[in-house]
Amino acid sequence: MADEQQPEGAGTPPPAKGEADKPPAPAAKPVPPKPAAPPPKPPAVMAAVPWESDLARAAKERFDDGIKAASTYAGQNFIVTAPDAAVPLLEYLKLEADFDYLVDITAVDWPKRPDRFDLVYIVYSFSRNERVRIKTAIPDGFKPATAVDVHLTANWLEREVFDMFGIEFAGHPDLRRILMPEDWQGYPLRKDYSILQQDERWVRENLGIESGQ
Amino acid sequence: MPDSTFLDSTELVLNMGPQHPSTHGVLRVILKLDGERILGTDCVIGYLHRGVEKIAENRTWAQFNPYVDRMDYVASVSNGLGYCLAVEKLLQVEAPPRAQAVRVILTELNRIASHLLWLGTHALDIGAITPVFYCMREREEALKIFEQYCGARLTTHAFRIGGLQYETYDGFEREVKAFCRMFPPKVDEYEELLTNNRIWGGRLKGVGVLTAEECKEYGVTGPLLRAAGVKWDLRKAQPYSGYEKYDFEIPTRENGDTYDRYIVRIVEMRQALRIIEQAVESIPSGPIMGKVPKVIKPPVGEAYVSIEAPKGELGYYVVSDGSTQPYRCRVRPPSFVNLQALDRMVRGGLIADIVAVIGTLDIVLGEVDR
Numbered sequence: 001m002a003d004e005q006q007p008e009g010a011g012t013p014p015p016a017k018g019e020a021d022k023p024p025a026p027a028a029k030p031v032p033p034k035p036a037a038p039p040p041k042p043p044a045v046m047a048a049v050p051w052e053s054d055l056a057r058a059a060k061e062r063f064d065d066g067i068k069a070a071s072t073y074a075g076q077n078f079i080v081t082a083p084d085a086a087v088p089l090l091e092y093l094k095l096e097a098d099f100d101y102l103v104d105i106t107a108v109d110w111p112k113r114p115d116r117f118d119l120v121y122i123v124y125s126f127s128r129n130e131r132v133r134i135k136t137a138i139p140d141g142f143k144p145a146t147a148v149d150v151h152l153t154a155n156w157l158e159r160e161v162f163d164m165f166g167i168e169f170a171g172h173p174d175l176r177r178i179l180m181p182e183d184w185q186g187y188p189l190r191k192d193y194s195i196l197q198q199d200e201r202w203v204r205e206n207l208g209i210e211s212g213q
Numbered sequence: 214m215p216d217s218t219f220l221d222s223t224e225l226v227l228n229m230g231p232q233h234p235s236t237h238g239v240l241r242v243i244l245k246l247d248g249e250r251i252l253g254t255d256c257v258i259g260y261l262h263r264g265v266e267k268i269a270e271n272r273t274w275a276q277f278n279p280y281v282d283r284m285d286y287v288a289s290v291s292n293g294l295g296y297c298l299a300v301e302k303l304l305q306v307e308a309p310p311r312a313q314a315v316r317v318i319l320t321e322l323n324r325i326a327s328h329l330l331w332l333g334t335h336a337l338d339i340g341a342i343t344p345v346f347y348c349m350r351e352r353e354e355a356l357k358i359f360e361q362y363c364g365a366r367l368t369t370h371a372f373r374i375g376g377l378q379y380e381t382y383d384g385f386e387r388e389v390k391a392f393c394r395m396f397p398p399k400v401d402e403y404e405e406l407l408t409n410n411r412i413w414g415g416r417l418k419g420v421g422v423l424t425a426e427e428c429k430e431y432g433v434t435g436p437l438l439r440a441a442g443v444k445w446d447l448r449k450a451q452p453y454s455g456y457e458k459y460d461f462e463i464p465t466r467e468n469g470d471t472y473d474r475y476i477v478r479i480v481e482m483r484q485a486l487r488i489i490e491q492a493v494e495s496i497p498s499g500p501i502m503g504k505v506p507k508v509i510k511p512p513v514g515e516a517y518v519s520i521e522a523p524k525g526e527l528g529y530y531v532v533s534d535g536s537t538q539p540y541r542c543r544v545r546p547p548s549f550v551n552l553q554a555l556d557r558m559v560r561g562g563l564i565a566d567i568v569a570v571i572g573t574l575d576i577v578l579g580e581v582d583r
Contacts, residue, residue, distance in 0.1 A: 044534070
């Protein structure tokens with residue numbers, strides 16, 4: 001079915017299934033909107049503003065080129081780093097700025113970008129009551145360093161990222177799938193992983209027929 | 214010549230679960246044992262994995278709302294609150310005061326319901342049969358309020374992005390107040406059964422200790438962290454949904470063992486009741502839905518919003534690409550993260566302790582596996 005392919009449609013708003021965003025306009029002839037369509041594409045970036053703070057400045061001083069940006073969006077601060085600077089920054093924040101609680105590690109897949117994945121670390125400091133996100137863009141196949149040596153909780157969180165996105169963490173003590181079965185094929189949260197492909201394969205292998213999905 | 218291996222002890226690998234009554238769902242733990250001592254554990258999870266984060270990417274923002282209830286299904290109201298707050302953050306809208314007050318009442322009722330289910334099953338695991346009947350009896354009263362409010366008892370889908378769909382029903386306040394009057398003596402009753410019970414103390418005290426440092430290392434939050442002496446609760450630290458208006462205490466203890474976690478949760482139920490009492494006395498009038506467009510299309514951006522769920526910090530990291538569907542919706546589940554500390558908590562203990570520790574972790578496998 002055509003509309004089932006739609007999860008692959010990354011970056012751009014998926015137009016299919018648009019029962020919601022298609023007003024009941026009965027095929028009128030509003031031709032004028034056409035030329036206006038291309039321009040709105042570029043502003044499809046997050047309207048983040050620079051984050052001015054002692055912490056951001058100190059981190060920038062310490063890591064120099066490792067820190068690409070320190071920004072704020074919707075009142076939430078995040079630091080964009082070079083891929084090798086993420087874990088050193090985590091360690092720096094933990095030891096120097098008391099960010100002693102690694103809340104989460106996750107990833108976001110942007111298949112159209114050369115640096116395909118955004119790796120996201122969320123840290124929190126109990127003493128400062130402050131939360132910071134660390135984001136780093138990595139290409140497919142890049143093996144970021146593990147954060148287990150800095151925060152033990154990274155163990156399972158990185159296993160989940162590996163399980164779902166296929167990002168391998170260099171130096172991880174026990175990098176196995178965690179939620180999916182060990183023999184699972186593919187990485188489910190990648191955008192090119194259709195929700196039907198596993199099902200079709202299973203039907204073909206186990207029932208010997210083509211899936212009717 | 215008979216060999217003398219009879220008295221030699223060897224390491225034994227024992228499988229526990231996934232179908233085991235004390236694992237509270239489908240948790241499989243592989244135990245490495247020396248006699249009855251636990252040398253190490255390995256958790257096998259994922260039996261309940263339904264891929265909610267993938268589902269989110271294939272639904273609209275509003276359509277995904279009911280799915281979050283199926284993660285921590287004993288605290289579905291909390292799940293829904295976290296998700297709605299996250300999307301509201303992206304949309305930069307806030308629920309109106311009336312909706313916030315009703316949200317607080319229902320969420321705290323749900324906290325009580327969740328803790329009651331924990332207490333009953335935990336006690337059952339330890340061998341105390343009676344509490345589970347009492348706990349279920351009172352939990353029923355909370356579930357009845359949910360049912361009257363939105364038609365569902367467990368997976369409630371009580372909140373909508375931007376506020377509430379339903380106005381409170383006639384008699385809502387009366388019934389919540391009746392619950393508040395009915396409940397405190399019942400908590401006394403549980404405490405009478407357990408708090409000074411010698412068997413209860415013997416099974417729980419000093420078992421599954423997790424210090425404050427270890428909690429932070431493992432990212433463990435919620436009652437486990439508070440039992441280790443850290444006075445931290447997101448409702449106080451980063452208030453949401455109007456929690457700053459209510460007066461309540463954060464209970465803490467020092468030892469970080471299973472018994473302390475029991476005390477912390479008991480006190481938390483009493484404190485939740487305090488919040489409900491204050492909230493129900495002063496539900497503001499006004500609209501129940503904020504200014505949310507019919508078609509929810511958050512601007513391009515991302516946000517991480519977390520709440521204090523009954524089990525700990527429940528966070529949603531949502532990314533919007535400007536379309537009607539989430540580009541990414543990551544759930545930071547407290548149960549998953551807390552479960553990771555299981556190995557540290559049971560190492561060196563006895564097999565019987567692991568049952569107590571799984572109980573005290575208060576995990577819900579629906580949330581661990583998502």
